[in-house]
Amino acid sequence: MSTQVSPPLPEVGTPAVGAAPPRRRTSARQRRGSWLPSIPLLVVLAVLILVPVGLVALAAVSVDVPRPGGFTFDLTLANLASVVSGAVGSATINSLGIATAATVLAVAIGGYVAFVTARTDAPFGRAIYACGLIPMFLPSYVGALAWAMLGSPASGLLNVAFRDLGLGLEINVYSRVGLVLVCALFYAPYAFLLIHASMTMMNPDLEDAAAIHGGSRWRMLRSVTFPLALPAVLGSALLIFVLVLENFPVAQVLATPGNIETLPTYIYRMMGFFPSRGTEAAALAVVLVAFVVLLTLAQRRVLAKRSFTTVTGKGMRARRIALGRFRWLALVPVLLYFVASIVLPLGALLVTSLRTSPFMPSFSSLLRPGALDGSAFGTVFADAQFWSSTVNSVIVAVAAALGGTVLSFAVAYVVYRTSARARAQLEAISMLPLAIPALVLGMGILWTWLLIPLPLYGTLGLLVVAFLGVQMPQGLRSVAASIRSTDRDLEDSAVVHGRSRVRAVLGITVPLMKVALSSTFLLLLMLSMRELTVPLLLYTRDTTLLSVAIFDRFENGGGSQSAAAISLVYCLLMFVLAYLPRRFGQKANA
């Protein structure tokens, strides 16, 4: 059996053009398709995404913020005009520069680790895979805070170590270079996952052909292997670019202290003003959407020029390149990446959580009596709010991941497996949240759920539905990549033999996609555990999440010891949550 495989493309903001309906003889009415499968999904997506986005769009052209009870429908273009002010210009240039550089570096790191583990004979393949993936479980916000502890100019642990060693070096993470490095470290796993999948599924025939025709190994890589991975490279690059461009927490932790204005921090500040400049922030969000749509179109244009489809089949295995004496040397960059993205940040959190004084002139000061103690962990574990936040986080993350996986599968199925009407609209709506800064989208979600007469506001249910909308792009792209590569013949055969379509989907397609769906669940689980910006606007005392609790502790200042302790516990929880589904999955498969 052979299967058509297309690498997963994180297309953003526009409908899929590649979602070809099945080729069959059909009547004109059948070709137009039915509304039936689309309408319920359109209604759900409208409530989850369109209404909040619509309120943001309305705010962008309104004189007053369109909050409940404050609708005036006084429209203006002045908000859009303010977007072209000088300050926005410099923030835009900074953000574009940082996002571009971080994307290039993240794709280089992720691509390298993916290549080494998928296509070479470097030793410790599973460990290299783990090195590429594990940084994904460390929230970029916590990673940025940890790197601030490591690389702040005067008191960063690395700078203290340099001084202790008399090296005369000083690093400053509150800089453009620092931002680029930290973003690249924590977004590289996205590139790793997509490029690894592409390289693993790559058919060796084309490479064999190149080798047989006398091409050198380098030429084969340059003219066959890397071009075949181009969709995954561009797809991950676009995804990372958009995520870095919009990332507020990292920019707030690293750019603001360095007096570097970025678009997310600029938007945050507009929202942090009193009176809040929410309408201007919304206008800026609309401009960001335009940026992202343009980029998506450019990506499609590049990819549309040629076919990247390769054929895989049972027993096929991608070719591995023998590195010879460089076999071990290839591990060095992977190891450096692991140290920079996991070992150093977690080490910094551990040292900070154990230090009794926030001021540390040298590492030798840690040897003084009383300089270190573990009381911060005791404080964290004794805090009832910590436990309720942890329980809330797990409940919300599991529910949002489950709901998100089901919804993503339903949308992906209708978009890629049916000829139903409004498929393109379904996909476009699903991708919208990726293009809107979470800070602004969070406002839209707040207004929406205050307006909708359902008793969700102030409950964990509100956070679940908010996450369903916000994470729809990632969920859909994850399922879409798999559904497009899963053969539909078996499902159709079951229907031909009398099974209902629903039973065929549940009994055949879903089991076939079990691995992919569990990956989607895991991805959404991690994203929900990490989500900070949206719940910041929606949480109540009873619905505080762990991410909000950490932010609050750092924002409250002076509590960096307990904040570091709770961050470490949080990371541990993330690793456990990431591990358990795999563990159970292995048992189920055994």
Next chain:
Amino acid sequence: MRRTTRSLLTAAIAVAVLGVTACGGTSGGDGPAARSIDTSNGLVIDGETIADQALWEKAKGGNVSLATALTEREEKVITEQFKADTGIALDFVRLPTPKLFERAVSEKGAGKLSFDVIRVTDTTAAEEMAKNGVFGQTRTPFDDQLRKDGALDIGGGNFVSAFYAIYTFAYNSQAIPSASAPKTWENLLDPSYKGKIGLVNPNGSGYNTALTDMLIQDYGDRYLKDMQALGPRIFDSVSVMGTALGQGELTVGLMGANSALSLAEQGAPVVAVIPPDGVSAGYTPFGITIKGAENPAAQVFVNWQMSRAGQSKLGPLGLAPARSDVEPARMGDAVLPKPGDPNFTLFTTADRQQRQAAVLATWNGIFRYTG
């Protein structure tokens, strides 16, 4: 109000807060204090009636929802004492004033207001919330005393000032020896602090607006321009700046006395300075919402906060109580300036109405921090 002439006799008080913690006395964070509480005829604490019999009967066993812009640590100290004194449950949500405003006004607009009581740090924000119908009428049995002390000068009956935040500057004592530590506002312009001084964006923060106004009134715009020439680090939150100061990333920071005290109590080598040329002070709007007006427990909380029992919890936190009949703010053995003192520069309602927009425009123009 123009600043009154500062008393030359007021000595520069450099409060070595580290010494306070070294002695183990953290006052504000010591947990609920023991009181004389009588509930035989309403709620009477230390001889002062907080709630009459009728109110107390309805409020007992109730629950209060507070939205606050105060730091978690300070709000915890205050509300834990309230819970210990009354047995009434209280939960609070902490948000910066602009976000709290958005939440409260949006919830009110949708008829889903979830807070009984609100405490913010910006009087203009509180006035806007009042205009949007968020607040009910905030009355306490102590209104005569509060009126006399000026706590009712804001809010028009919708909210009062729970206390005053005292804003000054602090330095890292590991980075600066006490002999060469800054003692006056002018000292902060020393070139040695270039790149090592921190301040907080005053947009959306009444306390920092008050501080900026005081500096402009006393020293003119040139003070801010000279400060800008030092390349200061600007923060959105005084707490985050405090962390940077404690870690030694900064050597000096403009901040609340309460924040400096809090940092020192947590082991940071931070010393607050009370300069002879004065400190700024800002109101802290505090009021019952239209939802809280229906909740007797919320009324008891508001009464308690403005009673001697509630007010006496503030001074040890470095916050100036609104009432003059309780102990003033302290740091260790040092008494901080209090309302009415010549070196206590309050940003009054009249000051705010006349100058707030100009103060913020000046600051924004000089520091070019926001668009």
